[in-house]
Amino acid sequence: MNTNPRYVSWVAGLGFALGLNVSLALAAGGSVDADGKRTSRISDESVYHIDPKDFPQRPKPILELGNDFLGPGNIGRGWELPTGAVWQPSLVVFGTYRSALQSFDVGDEVFSEWANRADLFANLQLSGSERFLLGIRPLDKDGEFTSYRFRPDGAGTNEKGWNNQINAEIVSAFFEGDFSEIFPNLDPNDTRQLDYGFAVGRQQLLYQEGLLVNDSLDAIGVTRNTLLPKGGSDLQITFLFGWGDIHRHNNREIANNKLFGLNFAADYRASTLNADFFYVDDRNGTSDGFFWGLSDVRRVGHYNLSTRLLGSHALEEESDIVRDGVLLLAELSWVPAWTDNHVYVNGFLAIDEFTSAARGPATGGPLGRTGIQYRAVGLGRYGASLGNQAAQSFGGAFGYQWFIDPVVNQVIFELGFRKSTNDAVEEQDAIAGAISYRHVLGQHTVFQFDMFSSINFNRANSSGGRVELRVEF
Numbered sequence: 001m002n003t004n005p006r007y008v009s010w011v012a013g014l015g016f017a018l019g020l021n022v023s024l025a026l027a028a029g030g031s032v033d034a035d036g037k038r039t040s041r042i043s044d045e046s047v048y049h050i051d052p053k054d055f056p057q058r059p060k061p062i063l064e065l066g067n068d069f070l071g072p073g074n075i076g077r078g079w080e081l082p083t084g085a086v087w088q089p090s091l092v093v094f095g096t097y098r099s100a101l102q103s104f105d106v107g108d109e110v111f112s113e114w115a116n117r118a119d120l121f122a123n124l125q126l127s128g129s130e131r132f133l134l135g136i137r138p139l140d141k142d143g144e145f146t147s148y149r150f151r152p153d154g155a156g157t158n159e160k161g162w163n164n165q166i167n168a169e170i171v172s173a174f175f176e177g178d179f180s181e182i183f184p185n186l187d188p189n190d191t192r193q194l195d196y197g198f199a200v201g202r203q204q205l206l207y208q209e210g211l212l213v214n215d216s217l218d219a220i221g222v223t224r225n226t227l228l229p230k231g232g233s234d235l236q237i238t239f240l241f242g243w244g245d246i247h248r249h250n251n252r253e254i255a256n257n258k259l260f261g262l263n264f265a266a267d268y269r270a271s272t273l274n275a276d277f278f279y280v281d282d283r284n285g286t287s288d289g290f291f292w293g294l295s296d297v298r299r300v301g302h303y304n305l306s307t308r309l310l311g312s313h314a315l316e317e318e319s320d321i322v323r324d325g326v327l328l329l330a331e332l333s334w335v336p337a338w339t340d341n342h343v344y345v346n347g348f349l350a351i352d353e354f355t356s357a358a359r360g361p362a363t364g365g366p367l368g369r370t371g372i373q374y375r376a377v378g379l380g381r382y383g384a385s386l387g388n389q390a391a392q393s394f395g396g397a398f399g400y401q402w403f404i405d406p407v408v409n410q411v412i413f414e415l416g417f418r419k420s421t422n423d424a425v426e427e428q429d430a431i432a433g434a435i436s437y438r439h440v441l442g443q444h445t446v447f448q449f450d451m452f453s454s455i456n457f458n459r460a461n462s463s464g465g466r467v468e469l470r471v472e473f
Contacts, residue, residue: 059443062473066090066125084185087126095120097471102382103151104452104464112151115380121172129181129197135172141165143251143361145380171216174201178225195225202245205358207263207276208293211310211329211366215358217259218244229266238263240278242358248280248287248321249355251363256283259358271298278357280322288315289322291357306331310366312355325354327366327390340403346370347396351421354390365389371397373416373434373452382466385416385432385452392422412436429457446470 058071067075067090078088096119103112118139124132139146144165152160176199180187187194200220207213219242227235240261248254258281266273278291293310308329314322328351333344348370356366364376365388373385374397386395395418403410413435420428432454439447451465 056443059472061092061094063091063093081182083183084188085127085130085182087130090125092123092125093121094123095473097473098379098468100377100379100382100466100468102377102380102464102466102468104382104385104462104466106383106462107460110151111149111381111383113147113149113380115145115147115382117145117379126177127181130175130177132175133172133203134170136168137171138166138168140362141167141169142253147380170202172202172204174199174203176200176203193226197223197225205240205242207261207278208274208295208308208310209369210363211308211327211369212276212291212293212356213261213278213358214356214363215247215360217242217246217358219259221261229268232266232268234267236263236265238265246280246358247360249357249359250320251359251361252321254282254285254287254321257281258283261357271296273297280357282316286316287319287322289313289355289357290315291355303332303334310354312357321355323353323355325350325352325390327351327354329367329369331369340406342401342403344371344399344401345396346399347394348390349394350390350392352392370395371399371416371434372412372414372436372450373397373432373454377450377466377468379468382464385434385454385462385464386418386430387428391428393418393420393428395419408440410438427456427458430454444472446472 058068061069067088069090069092076088078086080086098117100115101113102115103110105111116139117137119135119137121133121135126132144163146165147163149160149163176197179196179198180190180194183194186192198221202216202218203221204216205213205219219240221238221240223236223238225234225236227237229235238261240259240263242259242261245253246257246259248257259278260281261276261278263277264273264275274293274295274297276293280287280289280291282288290313291311293308295306295308297304297306299305306329308327310327310329312322312325314324318324328349329346330348331344331346333342335341336343346369348367350367354366359365362376362378364384367388367390368375368384370388371386374388375384376388395416397414397416399412399414401410401412413433415431415433417431418428432452434450434452437449441447446469448468448470449466450468451463453461453463455461
């Protein structure tokens with residue numbers, strides 16, 4: 001029997017994590033009210049009248065021109081184009097401002113800062129399927145955020161003091177639409193199968209929930225909609241070509257790279273299936289890569305099950321932006337009986353070193369969906385306690401999301417672990433716990449508090465905390 005103290009501590013910590021989450025799930029499943037009745041039971045009393053005064057006012061964006069977004073009242077007549085399409089232009093300007101005080105330590109290094117981020121968008125809606133979108137992020141660039149750093153971690157851009165990243169770079173600028181909706185006169189009876197959706201310009205792409213592609217790049221995509229697969233209800237096939245602003249797995253833009261994609265999405269009675277394939281051509285180097293992902297998302301009784309298998313293959317030389325590897329990720333979640341809460345158990349296995357086809361500067365690595373201790377917060381230098389790179393390891397997260405008030409308050413308790421499969425990278429081995437609390441203030445503001453602590457078995461332990469204020473406008 002192995003009596004190594006680190007081994008005993010690792011097994012004990014894992015057992016505690018499993019036991020605590022099972023106990024939470026079982027305890028949440030027996031909620032009853034003071035009279036012993038199940039609290040989720042639907043009332044037998046009918047509601048004859050709903051008073052509009054009981055509803056909150058519609059939050060207004062920064063600017064609205066034309067029809068109000070999700071507003072009451074009549075809709076303007078619009079203009080009929082020679083093609084037969086009817087456009088009802090409306091402009092909405094909206095955005096998000098995020099500001100956080102945060103600090104965490106990794107070994108002997110401490111990172112403390114006040115970081116800021118702003119996402120601003122102007123959406124010109126022409127019809128239900130056609131629109132122009134323009135977006136900027138004026139407070140961050142290339143993974144660096146406008147911030148004040150209280151504790152430095154080195155020289156250069158990481159010195160103590162102000163880090164000014166104010167800029168006017170456009171992060172989104174695209175037009176999207178549907179060919180059959182722009183030219184309805186070509187098929188007035190809707191029998192010629194002209195349902196081709198398209199988008200062209202700088203746009204945010206998310207494939208395999210961000211594991212395979214999570215980046216804003218210059219691209220054109222064409223989708224064939226409303227195909228009927230055998231035994232299914234819908235099949236979509238998309239061809240994608242990206243020619244610029246492509247960030248590779250190291251979250252950095254690589255000049256003169258081209259991205260080609262072929263994507264399939266099919267809906268069946270029991271599941272949704274996705275198959276995604278990407279090829280990245282490095283015109284100036286030797287980092288060509290082929291990337292693929294397969295997924296199955298389904299309901300199994302009262303449970304939600306998502307299974308994903310992904311792979312990356314270096315077609316020339318392996319490097320930080322493309323390596324050979326396979327990643328398996330499984331996500332299981334459910335709502336405990338008689339509650340509004342949410343329990344999740346997620347796990348991954350990384351064989352060799354899986355790399356994504358494209359990842360934006362603030363997106364971290366591909367393991368962010370495993371849990372809150374793996375994800376990148378997308379603001380400043382605050383790190384993931386268990387890391388998010390998929391290299392020669394396995395791990396998981398066990399979490400309970402408690403909706404104290406379904407609208408105003410919620411808190412997530414999570415325990416996670418990570419274990420290396422290669423002695424050369426054992427510094428990844430860790431068990432960690434985290435808490436994330438959110439509180440809604442009015443209609444536009446969210447307060448969030450995050451804290452984690454990890455026991456690392458081959459390096460110094462780490463911990464961190466952050467307070468964030470998010471304003472939606």
